[in-house]
Amino acid sequence: MTVGIILMGGVLAGGAGASPTLQASPTADSVQVRAVGTDSVTTRPGTTVTLRFRLTNASDTEQTVALSLDLPNRWRALTRADSVTLGPGERRLQLASVAVPAGISSGPRRLRLRAQPGGAATVTAWVPVVQRARLQVQGMPRRSAAGRPYDATVVVANDGNAPVRYTLSATADPPASVSLRDPADSLAPGAQKRVRLTIETESVERTREQEVTVRSRLTPWDTTLTARATVELVPFGVSSGILTGPSYPGTLRLSAFGSRTSQTGQVSFEGSSDLGTDGRQSLDLLLRAPNQSGRRFGRRSTYRATYTTPSWTVRAGDHTFSRTRLAEPGTFGLGGGGPVREEWVARGRIRPPETVWKLSMAGRSLRRCPATSSGTGACQHRL
DSSP states (O other), rough: OOOEEOOOOOOOOESOOOOOOOOOOOOSEEEEEEESOOOEEEOTTTTEEEEEEEEEEEESSSSEEEEEEEOOOOEEEEEEEOEEEOOOOOOOEEEEEEEEETTTTSSEEEEEEEESSEEEEEEEEEEEEEOEEEEEEEOOOOEEEEEEEEEEEEEEEOOSSOOOEOOOOOOOEEEEEESSOOOOOEEEETEEEEEEEEEEEOOOOOEEEEEEEEEEEEEEETTEEEEEEEEEEEEOEEEETTEOOOOOOOOEEEEEEOSSSSSEEEEEEEEEEESSSOOOOOEEEEESSOOTTSSOOOOOHHHHHEOOOBBBBEEEEEEESSSSSSSTTEEEEEEEEEEEEEOOOOOTHHHEEEEEEEEETTEEEEEEEOOOOTSSSOOOOOE
């Protein structure tokens, strides 16, 4: 017996008996992937790029394909490449957003969208040379005593994707001697350098502003960056027995209260200001008189001053203190006190404080406290 088999449009027909119907499996050419427009794009480090692809189902049956993105190292897909279903002959636009890493070097990168089953399409992303840098002046004091030096920090940063060499220069107006430590060096992409800037000032007779200008010459970019900062120079010296310097900001408040037959008032002055050439010393004042604590809207008279330096603090005047920790806490009266930190220099370095002395005149106590890593610790004994 002879049996004839004929393949017709994916249907298997036999000459003997009923034959099963078989569906043709999709081939690699069933789904086509093409880049829309040009097959190359230009992008910059630290930005995003959106790629456009067209998917085409070239078969006469419905196709479900899985999509995947092939990206270079450190590149990141922002859109999810998932599976899609295409009807017979259907065409669909597929978008793919990609994050470009910051600081990558220039040159071409290959980005590929794959369809399984199906084909693939490749787009070339060109990363150009980016010449981007920053120049900043940090830590400049608001004011400085004329005739004394002050310091600041110059920050040079390479935000581009190619190495660069910088050369720093600085000037001051009014003129002054300006020096830079390590004024020239090379920076890799994404690197930065901190350079110390020192200005030797001249004496002045009155307060005036000094502008410091810093320039950075970048090679081989053939570019110059400029940064400026301003400092208030104040006279420093003794004139008629009074130390001249910056004005002291404060608030003067006048209060009046009473009845029709009895009127009274109160005056208070409160001030706070940084002192010294580097602002590390401060003086706080509170003066309030006369005593009106018996009045409904009056307040207690107060005379208080606090002077603070990096190594010691002095408080004088009316303060709340404790004669004993349990019996008399919160006693108000005239007194003073403050911690004193001992420091010494060894091998060119200032060691952390070893001992902190605390004196309270109102509480009649003197305490010696060993310093911890945070600066002060619990007191060992009371004298």
